[in-house]
Amino acid sequence: MEGQAKPTRRSKVTGLQDAARLARGALEERPELCLGGLFKQSRPVALVRALLAAGADGLHVYSSPGAGYDVDLMIAAGAVAQVFIPGVTLENRLCPNFRRAVEAGQVTAHALDALTVVGGLMASAHGVPFQPIDALRGSDVLKHNPLLHEIDCPFSGRRIHAVGPIRPRVTFLHAQEADRWGNLRHLSTMVYADQLMARASDMVIASVDRIVPDEVVLDDPSRVTVPSNYVDAVVEVPYGAHPTASFPNYAMDEEHIDAYADLGDAARTGDSTGLDAYITRHLTEPKNQSDYIEAVGGTGYFAVLEAEARNE
Amino acid sequence: MEGQAKPTRRSKVTGLQDAARLARGALEERPELCLGGLFKQSRPVALVRALLAAGADGLHVYSSPGAGYDVDLMIAAGAVAQVFIPGVTLENRLCPNFRRAVEAGQVTAHALDALTVVGGLMASAHGVPFQPIDALRGSDVLKHNPLLHEIDCPFSGRRIHAVGPIRPRVTFLHAQEADRWGNLRHLSTMVYADQLMARASDMVIASVDRIVPDEVVLDDPSRVTVPSNYVDAVVEVPYGAHPTASFPNYAMDEEHIDAYADLGDAARTGDSTGLDAYITRHLTEPKNQSDYIEAVGGTGYFAVLEAEARNE
Amino acid sequence: MSAAVSPIEQMVVVLARDLADGELGAAGAAALVPMAAIALARELHAPNLTVGGEMFFNPEPGRLYPSMLDDRALGRCEAAETFIELFGHSHHGLDFFFHSGLQHDVYGNINLHHVGGTLHAPKMRGPGAANLSYCHTSSRYYICPTVHTARNFVETVDFITIPGHLSGPAAKRDAGLVNEGPRLVVTPRAVMEFDKTTLRMQLKSVHGGNTPEEVQRHTGFDLAIRGEVPQTRPPTEEELRVLRERIDISGALRA
C-alpha cells in the first residue's frame, strides 16, 4: 500500500445551507421531520430557519411531546401540512400561528398523547413492529389519535393500545458540542427525547454550539449522548438554538419569543404587517447565521442570555 | 411547628449484613434475584457473599445476559435452584460449579437469549404487559426458552415473539459512588443493564466504593445513573466488587478467579477439599469486608489492582 | 402577615398540606403553583417526598419559574431522566400529579384541545396536552387553574383531554379509571371537592375575601352549596415565612 493514497476517515462537519439542502432533499421523498429539544430548550431553530429558507413545504412535523416557537414559525412560513405533536404552546401563552392555521383549516393538528409519540419512537429505535401501551384511558384524544391502535393483549387478555414505529425521515437536533465525526455531547441537564429520536430516524442533522477536538470525546465517552453512528451531518452554529436556550451556554430569549407572539396574535386578528416584517428580517434576509445574529441584536445582545445561563 | 421535632430526610446508607438480611427476607417471598454488572466488571460480589452468609437458598438468578464468578460461587454454596442467564462463563474458561451442578441435575440452567432477558426487563421497567421481539430465528434456544412466547403481530400479521415482564424481587448493583440518599453514580464507561434492572425491580440494593457528599450529585446530575427513587439501600463496601472490577477504581482479579476455577474444576472431578477451603476462607469465616480483604491479601494486594485500573 | 396573603399563595398552601411525607409526585405542565406546593411540603412536613416522574428528580431551583421543564429551573437536581423513563413512570403512576386547562367541568374533566367547533374545525384551538396517563395511573391528582371564572368552569367541557370523573361513577368504571382521579380543585377563589356518591364538584371552602355566592357566580355550574361554607384555613406564619423566604424568593406567587 506504500505510495498509494491511504483512505482517511470522513468528517461529518457541514455548512448550514448544505445541511438544509440535504434535509430538504430527503423530506421531498417523505415529509416526516422531527425536532429535538422541548419547548424553549435545545430546539434546532437555526436548522429550521435554513430549511425554511431552502423552501421546504407540506411537512409533517414531529417532536418530543412539547413544542412551541419553531413549529409556530414553520406554520407562519407556510411550510407545514400536519402536526403530530401532543402539546403546542409557548407555555405562558398559546402559539398564535398554530392556532390561526388550525382554526382556518390550513393545518391539521392531530390529537395525540405523549406515550403514543414516545412509544412510536421506541418501536422504531428498538426495531420492533409496535410498542404496547397500557396507560391510556378516558380521554377523547383516544377517539381521534391516528397513530394509536387497540389490540388484544396476548399476555393479559385485556384490550390495550399499541403504536407502530414512528420513523422520521429527518431529525434535527441541537446539542452543545460534537466532535468532527458527529459524536454529540449534550451538556445540558435535560436531554428529553433527543437520544431516542436519533436512534429512531433515517437521517439526523445536528447543530452544535461548538466542534471540540477528538480527545474531548475520547477522554469522557460517557458524556457522549448520541454516538456518531446515528448522525449524518453536524453543523457548528453560534446561538443555533436562539430564541430557545442552549444550556449551560445561553438561556432562552423570552422577550424575543413574546414579541414574536404579539406579532402573531396581531396577524391572527387581521394585521399581518408586523409578522411579515419579522419573517423578512429573521428568515428571508439573513444569508447566514452571522446576519441573523446581527438582525437579532448582535453578539452584545447574546451576552445577556449567556450571563443568564450562568445564573448571573 | 416551632418546638416540634421536624421530620428529616432519611438516609439509605445501610450496613452490609443489614442489607443482606433485607434481601434475604424479600427473597423468601419470591426468590428472583438479579445481579448487575457483566462478567468480570461491576458485579455486586460483596452483597452476594453477605447474602450467602445470611443463608439464602433456592434462588432463581437473573443478570445482565452474561455472568460468571458470582453465579458460580452461589452455586458452589448451594444457594441456587434455577439460572435465567443466557451466558454463564468465566470467558477464558467454563464455570466449573455451574457446569458440575447442571450436569448433575442439581441446578436448572434455562436456555435463554439476551433479547428475552433484556426485553423482559424492558417490559417491567416500562410497565407494559409484554415486549415484542422480532429478531430471533433458527436457534434451538427458541424451542426451550421458558420466557418466550410466539404471538401474532397485530401490525405486520407475522408470527413474532414476545416476553412478559421480568420483575426481580431483589436486584443487587455495584456502582462507584452514591450519595446518602441512594443516588448512584457509575463512573465506569460500561454500565450494561444496571439502569434498566433498577427500574425493573421491586427492591434495589447497591454497594458502592464510596459515599460522596450531596453536592457531588447536585453539581452534576447528568452523572447520576440510577436516581435514588429506585434504590432501597446503599452500602459502602471497599473492594465490594472483588474479584471483579470496579473501574476506574480497581481492575478485575484474573488470578483470583483463575485459582478459584482450578479449585472448582478439581471439585468437579472429585477433589473438593480446595474448593471447601476457599469457601470457608472467603465466605464463612470473614465477619465483614475487612476480614475478607485480609483473607484475600490485605490492602497492599489491592493496590496492584488499583494501579492496573489506572493503566500503570 | 396573613393580610398580605395572595390568592396564589393561598392555593399553594392548601395543596402543600395535602401532600404526605414519602410520596412520589410531579408538577405537570403549568408548574408554578404545584412546584411551590411540593417545595413547601418538603420544607415543612414531607422531607422524604420525592419529586420525580417527569424527567428529573428533586430539583433545587434557585427561584420559581412559570415553566419547570428546562435547565433554568432544573439544572440543579439529583438526577435527570428522559422521555423513555417518563414512558415507564406514566405506566407505573405516581402518588400525586397536577392538571389544569382551558375548561374544567362539574366532574373535573379538563379540556385543553378546543373550545367550540370540532377538533379539526375548532372555533378556538388550545395547546393540547402531552401526558394523559398520570390523571389515572397516579393515586390522585389536583386541579389548580390560576383563574376561576364562569368561562373556564363549565357544566360540560367541549373535549375531554384529561379525564376527571367523566360523567360519574358508572362511566368512570366503564372507562377503566380505577384510581381516585381529581381529589381537590384549588383556585384563587376557593377549594372544591367531589361528592362521594355522584362525583360532582362541590364547594369545600372559600378563601379569605370571597363569599360562597361570589364563587358560585364565577362558576358555570351548581356548586351544591348547602348551609355554611367554611373559610379556607389561611397560611400559618410558618407556612408563609418558609414559602416567601426559601421558595418564592422572587415573589412570583404575589405578582
Next chain:
Amino acid sequence: MSAAVSPIEQMVVVLARDLADGELGAAGAAALVPMAAIALARELHAPNLTVGGEMFFNPEPGRLYPSMLDDRALGRCEAAETFIELFGHSHHGLDFFFHSGLQHDVYGNINLHHVGGTLHAPKMRGPGAANLSYCHTSSRYYICPTVHTARNFVETVDFITIPGHLSGPAAKRDAGLVNEGPRLVVTPRAVMEFDKTTLRMQLKSVHGGNTPEEVQRHTGFDLAIRGEVPQTRPPTEEELRVLRERIDISGALRA
C-alpha cells in the same frame, strides 16, 4: 517476516481483508481475533468502518484482551451504550459479526449449550450464548474458533445455539433466515467457505505449513476437497507491521 507469522495472526489478516470501509460491525463474545481484525482493517483500508452494536463505539484499547466487553479494553472509546440500545441494534442488524463455539458443523451451525445428553441432562454443559440475533439480522458473519480439531468440527452439532445455514437452503428459508449467514470459517489451519448450492462447508485455502489432507484429518466431516487447494495468502509486510506495532503491542496473537 512471514516465517514468523503465527496461525492466529494469519486468521486476523484473512478476516481483516474481508471487512469493507464504511461498514458497521462488532466482535462478539470471543473477541480477541475479531477485534484485532477490525482494528487492522480500520488501520489499513477501512478508516470509516464503525465498531458498534455492542455497548460501545470505536474503542481505542491500548492492547488486545481476550474479552473486549469491559472498561479495561473499552474505557477509551467514542461512546458507551447499554443493553437497551443493544436490543435495538440486534433488531436492525450490523454489516458483520463474529461467532465461535464448542462445536461447529458442516452447515456452519454453532453449539454453545451442551455436548452429549440433553439440554437439561447434559453430558457436558457449555456456557450458552447471549446474542442470537446478529447471526441473521446482520448481513453476514464469520466463524473463527482458535482451535480446529475433529472434536469441534463435527458433522452435526448436538444443539444449534447459533444457526448457520441449518440443514441447507430450504431449511434456512423455512426458518426465515434471509441474510447471508456465515460467510467464511477461519481457523488456525485453514479458510473454509460454503458451497453456493448446498451451503455445505468446503475448504477454500490452507494456511502456510498445513496441507489439505491434514486439515481434513482434523475435521469431523468431508471438506469436499477437489483438485488443488490454494495456500492462504500470507500477511503482507505492511499488514504484519501494522498489526504488531499498532494493534497487538503485547503479542497476544503470538502467545
